[in-house]
Amino acid sequence: MFRDVRRPDQPNGRDQPLLGPVRLGGLALPNRVVMAPMTRARASGPGRVPTDLHAAYYAQRATAGLIVAEGAWVSERAVGFPRVPGIYAEAQVEAWLRVTGVVHALGGRIVLQLWHAGAFSHPDHLGGERPAGPSPVDPGETCRTEAGPRPTVTPREMTPADIDRTVAEYAAAAVNARRAGFDGVEVAANGAYLLAQFMNPRLNVRRDGYGADRARLPLEVVDAVAAAWDPARTGVRLSPWWTAADACRPAEGYPYTADEAALADYDGLVEELDGRGLAYLHLRGRALPRPGAVPDFAGFARYRRLFGGPLIANHGFGREAGNAVVEAGIADAVSFASPFIANPDLVARFALGVEPASDDPGTRYGGGPRGYVDYPIWPG
Template identity: 40%
Template structure:
């Protein structure tokens, strides 16, 4: 049995603990150009005591952008911006992966430079709204109907992932995570209800996994599979993606990732109220299917995290919003200190308020629960 505060090896690094800061969109990149900045560097460096930091989703192209003020990783200026982030994280003793993101249909031409979004199929994510910049003010708008990707589009996007992975290494990241969860582009190919293609990328499970397989192969060829992680969300229905048989589909996908020797699979569990629980038998089936590091995230407490490690189906645990308000979260968890509560109104966009101004622990505020 592993302890939450025990070291673990990943991507050639020895991580100080098994606590992960998972990707969280904060929409504070500099404009124009979606450029990472010094404020972001401060934010991540403050949280460098996490065993692993995974950056917020960073779009691999203009067309891959779904939300206003999110950072990219396809231009020289963006790479230069990320360099200051990774330097400060490394100087603080941290390890950091870049999450590579293409949102597919979860977008609007307001965010893509006027281009129509793309997806596996021309199916709108009805009821899904995206965050846009409307004259320097935030607004939400219905996601636009996408066009179905051609084979040329698929090849182009795979090359964009390859280029983004190369840029991530140039920017100083220790590895990359492919965002294949939460209803974004790779997820749109995986799930049966969002993929209605009749060619070699649709229909059977193996065909629907093909895009994921080809993206993983491309980035692994570029930077090495030992520096590639993948995030999946088997039972969530975020952004309108639904699979008719998710356990079968995702076990097949994880078996494929195991064959491709990726360094970790990151499972995003549904974390909203009355969300479906992920059965333990499914988690144990995932453990049997994958030989690498398994990360789970979704409303975990210290006690639940340790239980997951004790039962053997998880190797690391992500703590999302607790990391927003508690830059010293591993210390607080280790010493059972009270956690700050985050300010919901400051999650997306803004300045240092609700971002880099959260205090480290007060030794007098001890949580005995």
């Protein structure tokens, strides 16, 4: 079904598959190089409001085919990481409008990821209240707080009323994102956060319909968000191979690998997402077995067969592997995370065949301009 072009001798220039145009639902992209959502923790002021630094950061990267902006909290109850902006308050909407305005002025496209930490939070973030999750099962993770790292706690089980309110908060966040000038939204159902927690058989041991059908809440959220805006402006991010215990440490055996039962649940979820007319499915692939290894195309191909809409592949890709997965017909676009930190001109570097620079891991989270908006454009 797919051609084997894992290691092509890709020429420089516009004839690279990554540099060709593509349509993702209602989004027309000039190239297939997507900036992945990355938490950078620069919303250090009151109210979880994005700042002028955010506007400068995203403006520098406006040549990406699509920017998926960092996850933004859908409500105060969703918070699980310090200095991350929200999309639930009017001041946040107004501040994001400045960000999207400058990106659009430079010809870019930008969508906002909608985020809820669920049980992967801490009372320090929630006014002393326990986080809510699918079941009273401690994720066993370490949560970042303003006071430093804290172990997660046993959450309280979400009631039906909690669930209804959460779905409504996602829908309201989508409306706010549209008002803030975004071109679309991405539902974060990946990682170790709320919607992925409902998909996880260790964390979701409910005895109601949300336990019998672990995909029920993710689908309800996607449907509510799509109805609040437009399915063609709604993307979904999944990480089927990520298990909750892998968020901060490797599991036994191959890291980030869910068992076949969990993958079967994700198969069912993706089959349900197919046919909803969504903008795209954004998949984080398996962890690389070693630095520099070629990403596992087979995992993406598994879901390419189940989802007929546009697919964005993520995790561990460079220029050659990115061109290869698009050329093979497995993905329609490829997203890059850390390469975009140190290379705001990543698209141009791919076009010219210039090796991307490496970022400083010590400045990824928190702080000010250093390591955020001061990386040079090639050749410096």
